[in-house]
Amino acid sequence: MGFLEYLAQNYDALLVQSFEHIQLVVVSVVAAIIVGVPLGIVAHRSELLRSAILNTTSTFLTVPSLAFFALLIPLVGIGNTAPILALFCYALLPIVRNTVSGLRQVDPAIVESAKGMGIGSFGRLRGIELPLAWPVILTGVRVSTLLNIGIAAIAVLVGGGGLGQEIFRGIRSLGSPFAPNLVFGGTLFIIGIALVFDLFYLLLGRLTTTRGIR
Amino acid sequence: MTDVENSDVMIELEDLTKMYPGQPVPAVDHVNMRIPRGEIVVLVGPSGCGKTTTMKMVNRLIEPTSGRIVLDGEDVTKVNANQLRRRIGYVIQQIGLFPHQTIKQNIATVPKVLGWDKDRIDHRVDELLRTVGMDPEEFRDRYPKELSGGQRQRVGVARAMSVDPDVMLMDEPFGAIDPITRERLQNEFLRVQAEIRKTIIFVTHDIDEAIKMGDRIAILQEQSHIAQFAPPEEILTAPANDFVADFIGSGASLKRLNLTRIRDIQLHADAPVVDVNDDITTARQRLRDSDWTALLVVDAERRPQRWLRPTDLKRPSADLHQGGLPVDATVEPQATLADALNEMIISNAGCVVVTDGRGAYQGVADIDTIMASIRAMRAQVDEYYRAAKLLDIEGEVAV
Numbered sequence: 034m035g036f037l038e039y040l041a042q043n044y045d046a047l048l049v050q051s052f053e054h055i056q057l058v059v060v061s062v063v064a065a066i067i068v069g070v071p072l073g074i075v076a077h078r079s080e081l082l083r084s085a086i087l088n089t090t091s092t093f094l095t096v097p098s099l100a101f102f103a104l105l106i107p108l109v110g111i112g113n114t115a116p117i118l119a120l121f122c123y124a125l126l127p128i129v130r131n132t133v134s135g136l137r138q139v140d141p142a143i144v145e146s147a148k149g150m151g152i153g154s155f156g157r158l159r160g161i162e163l164p165l166a167w168p169v170i171l172t173g174v175r176v177s178t179l180l181n182i183g184i185a186a187i188a189v190l191v192g193g194g195g196l197g198q199e200i201f202r203g204i205r206s207l208g209s210p211f212a213p214n215l216v217f218g219g220t221l222f223i224i225g226i227a228l229v230f231d232l233f234y235l236l237l238g239r240l241t242t243t244r245g246i247r
Numbered sequence: 248m249t250d251v252e253n254s255d256v257m258i259e260l261e262d263l264t265k266m267y268p269g270q271p272v273p274a275v276d277h278v279n280m281r282i283p284r285g286e287i288v289v290l291v292g293p294s295g296c297g298k299t300t301t302m303k304m305v306n307r308l309i310e311p312t313s314g315r316i317v318l319d320g321e322d323v324t325k326v327n328a329n330q331l332r333r334r335i336g337y338v339i340q341q342i343g344l345f346p347h348q349t350i351k352q353n354i355a356t357v358p359k360v361l362g363w364d365k366d367r368i369d370h371r372v373d374e375l376l377r378t379v380g381m382d383p384e385e386f387r388d389r390y391p392k393e394l395s396g397g398q399r400q401r402v403g404v405a406r407a408m409s410v411d412p413d414v415m416l417m418d419e420p421f422g423a424i425d426p427i428t429r430e431r432l433q434n435e436f437l438r439v440q441a442e443i444r445k446t447i448i449f450v451t452h453d454i455d456e457a458i459k460m461g462d463r464i465a466i467l468q469e470q471s472h473i474a475q476f477a478p479p480e481e482i483l484t485a486p487a488n489d490f491v492a493d494f495i496g497s498g499a500s501l502k503r504l505n506l507t508r509i510r511d512i513q514l515h516a517d518a519p520v521v522d523v524n525d526d527i528t529t530a531r532q533r534l535r536d537s538d539w540t541a542l543l544v545v546d547a548e549r550r551p552q553r554w555l556r557p558t559d560l561k562r563p564s565a566d567l568h569q570g571g572l573p574v575d576a577t578v579e580p581q582a583t584l585a586d587a588l589n590e591m592i593i594s595n596a597g598c599v600v601v602t603d604g605r606g607a608y609q610g611v612a613d614i615d616t617i618m619a620s621i622r623a624m625r626a627q628v629d630e631y632y633r634a635a636k637l638l639d640i641e642g643e644v645a646v
Contacts, residue, residue, distance in 0.1 A: 140341070143345060146339055146341075146342070146344075146403075147343070147345070148332070149339070149416075150333065150356055151328075151329040151331070151333035151360070153329050156360070161345055164347050242347070243347045243348070243349075243390065244390055245348065245391060246346050
């Protein structure tokens with residue numbers, strides 16, 4: 034069976050798995066944004082907590098993904114929860130670190146002039162600092178997303194869904210003539226998802242930054 | 248301390264002190280100062296003298312350790328800092344425009360916080376842009392990066408004036424701008440200030456800028472101790488102590504050139520002038536009748552065109568429409584003597600033609616005119632010292 038024939042026959046299954054895959058990534062990245070951006074703000078404002086936060090989030094990234102998934106099983110059991118938790122932890126570092134560096138690169142003179150005009154701490158953060166740090170934060174979110182699209186393929190090993198199912202089906206049947214098709218099919222769709230997300234972030238960046246900081 | 252009348256005081260600093268933990272001496276030590284309503288008071292001093300710290304305590308960007316700030320009769324030392332700052336315009340050297348916002352949004356920052364309606368904001372933004380000499384149609388929807396340095400500085404000033412504050416703080420506002428643009432912005436700002444009469448605290452390290460901008464100058468020593476607080480004329484003619492004299496430097500007479508304007512001095516009004524459409528014999532006659540070595544040709548609107556010397560007129564082909572030296576050096580009556588001297592040096596002409604606002608000829612100033620006014624100023628200084636019995640018989644200043 035040729036690769037195109039395989040694709041034609043398994044198109045539906047691959048689409049379902051792609052949807053599961055996207056779900057894993059989106060849920061984990063959205064959670065990481067909700068937690069990571071405030072953590073980044075705290076790390077930016079508090080000298081004391083900065084190294085604690087940055088060290089913890091970077092430690093997450095050093096844990097091998099397979100081990101991380103397995104370690105979570107006793108806590109949350111088999112299924113999508115363990116991979117989502119692990120992916121969430123992986124996604125934190127790029128988001129937190131880029132939030133911190135995005136806020137740090139805001140010209141102190143801009144912050145001072147806002148302060149001098151009587152704009153309070155929260156107003157400065159919302160109206161000046163976060164909008165100026167936004168392109169950098171968005172880059173962090175993009176890196177996290179791409180990272181998780183790759184790592185999510187392992188979710189299948191702890192009972193999760195996604196395109197990992199297709200790839201591991203291929204690995205399990207190594208030696209058979211279909212095996213390469215399965216691995217390539219899963220990989221191809223993962224790359225496709227990554228490209229779609231990249232395009233999405235490009236457009237989002239365009240739409241959410243003004244001409245003044247482009 | 249000064250002799251400012253109590254009733255006119257807009258800002259009063261009482262024993263204002265800033266002590267940083269872990270430092271043996273205060274950064275600012277018991278500053279007392281009364282700033283009159285509607286004046287520009289310049290804080291000037293060497294770097295590290297505490298002038299910026301002193302200024303930033305007025306809008307409490309730096310909280311004083313002790314002492315009081317009284318604004319228009321109200322003690323603001325403990326009021327809500329953000330509300331206080333909205334009443335005080337603030338301009339810094341780096342300007343600090345918000346790069347992600349348009350010029351209009353930048354200027355509208357405080358009005359928006361105060362909840363002005365859209366029409367009032369639009370109206371105010373356009374009015375302010377016109378005040379600082381920028382066309383609202385052209386600029387209001389631009390972003391800061393689309394402006395030149397000078398234009399950004401103008402927007403910074405407009406933004407600081409957005410809610411028409413009585414008081415403005417300016418921290419080296421023209422410090423990061425090239426000399427030619429700076430000169431123009433200073434003059435523009437003085438023109439605007441003549442209309443709006445804000446009370447302004449202006450910080451600079453440049454004594455020449457202080458002399459030009461200040462109604463009063465406070466020369467500060469370390470820990471913000473006031474060495475002298477007086478109008479610029481007084482600082483230049485009667486420095487209170489060696490520190491002030493050193494700070495002004497050796498060129499005190501030169502600096503005084505910044506105080507005198509062309510309109511205040513006696514111009515040569517007897518220069519031979521012909522209209523470009525007069526005939527050549529009239530021109531020759533007029534030059535012969537004067538004791539000048541050149542003749543000024545003006546156009547129908549009396550705008551100076553060129554200088555013609557006797558050799559230019561002698562030629563049979565002589566023509567008032569061409570030849571001679573073009574008039575490069577012109578100044579307006581509000582220019583300072585320093586500006587005029589500068590023009591002379593640049594243009595190599597040895598004299599400047601004074602023109603009114605429309606460019607029409609008014610008179611000529613040359614080195615002699617300027618020297619005469621410098622001599623007059625020196626005579627005044629001598630008079631001052633003599634009155635103070637500081638001058639002995641030989642005319643030397645006694646110590």
